[in-house]
Amino acid sequence: MNRLWRRELWRLAALVAIGLLVGWPFDAIGLGVAAALGLYLAYQLRRLHALQEWLTHHPHDEPPSASGLWGELFDRLYRYQKAQRITQRRLRDTLRRIQESSEAMRDSVVMLDRHGDMEWWNSAAERMLGLQPAHDRGQHITNLLRDPRFVDYFHARDYREPLTLPSPIDERMILQFQITLYGDDERLVMARDITRLHRLEEMRRDFVANVSHELRTPLTVLAGYLETYGDMAEQLPPRLARGLQQMQSQTTRMQNLVNDLLLLSRLENDQGGQDDARLDPASLLETVRRDAEALSGGHHRIEVEVTETRGLLGSEKELHSAVSNLAFNAVRYAGEDCHIVLRWRPCRDGACLDVEDDGEGIDPLHIPRLTERFYRVDKGRSTATGGTGLGLAIVKHVLLRHDARLEIDSRPGEGATFRCVFPAGRLVDDRPQVDCRRA
Incomplete structure (x- = not known):
């Protein structure tokens, strides 16, 4: 391209020189130079008009024939247009295939x-x-x-x-x-x-609820008779007394499982919490702390920290169940002599209710599945700990009813933090209002 520009400049210089030579004998050098520049300008305008005609009326035809700089310009524009047409055709074909696949x-x-x-x-x-x-x-x-x-x-x-x-x-x-x-x-x-899946899920929920409800009555009868026989344990042979204790323990465990299944079924069938009572999270955490200490039997150090002054709108019974499940899990699975903190604090999205321990921790591989029903990190601990495997599923559904979410942060050997994040719309300011006029 630089070579063509130099050639064009030499052509212009030659025309100017010819104009000088033609105008010199007639003592009209300026007129000769003007005539030479006019001829050069007329040639350029003619080429420019040809370019405009080609691009406007015949853009898909071969470009006009030309030499020098204009010929190179026509060729480059033609190649560019050809490449653009190929690209547009490919894009149209791709878009058509996408639309056809979307239609399918x-x-x-x-x-x-x-x-x-x-x-x-x-x-x-x-x-x-x-x-x-x-x-x-x-x-x-x-x-x-x-x-x-x-x-x-x-x-x-x-x-x-x-x-x-x-x-x-x-x-x-x-x-x-x-x-x-x-x-x-x-x-x-x-x-x-997902109509079919939704119906299957409804059938599953109804089945679990009905079966759990039907199991409650025979379990209650069985537990009553076992309690009666337990009062007569001194009159029974030692071997029967030991068997009676095991039956009482397993019956109690089955009753807890049925109660959790019924609670979970109710939470699943009613996603919108209607109970918007004003709660004091500090009082709630203190109640849960006492229950957790009773379960711990003095093997854990459990504390409550409150740095958020606002209260919470929700169902006290459901939130107590959710926080209790988190605290009891920390007691059961964190290990003995661990420090457990129940914390109510402000956070970026509103306020957070944390249950934090410095125990054994959880492998991040298991975290995405922890809220599934009956999922256990260590399946060998189910009988020993007395849990039902439904605690975190209940926590998840309680938080969904309260427009909140559960976040889990844990590493093996670094403890675990279960964080309930409540939106600002669920918080209420319970601090006394100051009357500025009276002040």
């Missing part, structure tokens, strides 16, 4: 722009969500999916967990929504039909 999906797919307006969706979205291409394109997603839970989920921008809702056109169809951010704050909304 059984899940709904809706593409939103950065403002939340719907740009494109597949046919499954029309069946599940009732979208109509003729009227709904360009509409904001919340104009069509008006469920307050979806609106809150959409604007919260926390899409780590999916949202389960009935279809807006058929309440019998249960959909699981998942939103993904991509590009320039654009969003992809996917909805999956």
Whole structure:
């Protein structure tokens, strides 16, 4: 390209020289130079017009024939246009394949722009969500999916967990929504039909609740008779007395399991906590501390720390159950002579209720599964510790009912911290208000 520029400059210099030579005999050097520059300018304008005609009317044809710098420019533009057409064709083919594959999906797919307006969706979205291409394109997603839970989920921008809702056109169809951010704050909304799984889950919950309820009566009868026989233990042979103690222990353990199953079933069937009583977390932690010390039998040092002055809205019975499960787990599994702290403190998202110990700790491999029913890190400790394997599942569901979440931080040999994070909307300021006029 530099060579062509030098050639063009030499051509311009030659024209100027010719103009000087032509104008010299007539004593009109300026006129000769002007005429030479005019010819050069006319040539450049002609080439520029050819370029404009080609790009405007025949962009897909071969470029106009030219030499020198203009020929190189035409060739480069033609190659660039050809490469762009190939790239555009590949992008169109890729977009068409994406749309075809999305059309083949059984899940709904809706593409939103950065403002939340719907740009494109597949046919499954029309069946599940009732979208109509003729009227709904360009509409904001919340104009069509008006469920307050979806609106809150959409604007919260926390899409780590999916949202389960009935279809807006058929309440019998249960959909699981998942939103993904991509590009320039654009969003992809996917909805999956989980009606069958939802029904199976309802059947499982009903089965567990019914079986647990049916087991409660015979267990109560059995426990009553065992207690009666226990009062007569002195009259029984030693071997029968030992067997009676074991039956009482296992019956008590089974009753605890049934009670936990019934509580968990109730929590699962009613996700929205209705009891919004004002609670004093400090008093709650002190009650749990006394219960944990009774369970510990003096083998642990248990303390309460309170640095948050605000109270909490919720169900005292449910929150007491959740915190008790965390504290009792620390007593059972942290190891003897450990220090356990029950802490109520402010944190970034609102307030945190921590149950922290400096015991054996937990391998991070197990943490994602700790809230599953009956999951145990050490399956050999179930009988020895007396736990039911449902404690953390109950904690999880209690916190869900209170708009909170459970965070677990632990390393082997470094203790464990179970953190209940409550949002600011669940906190109340119980401090006395000062009347400034009277002050």
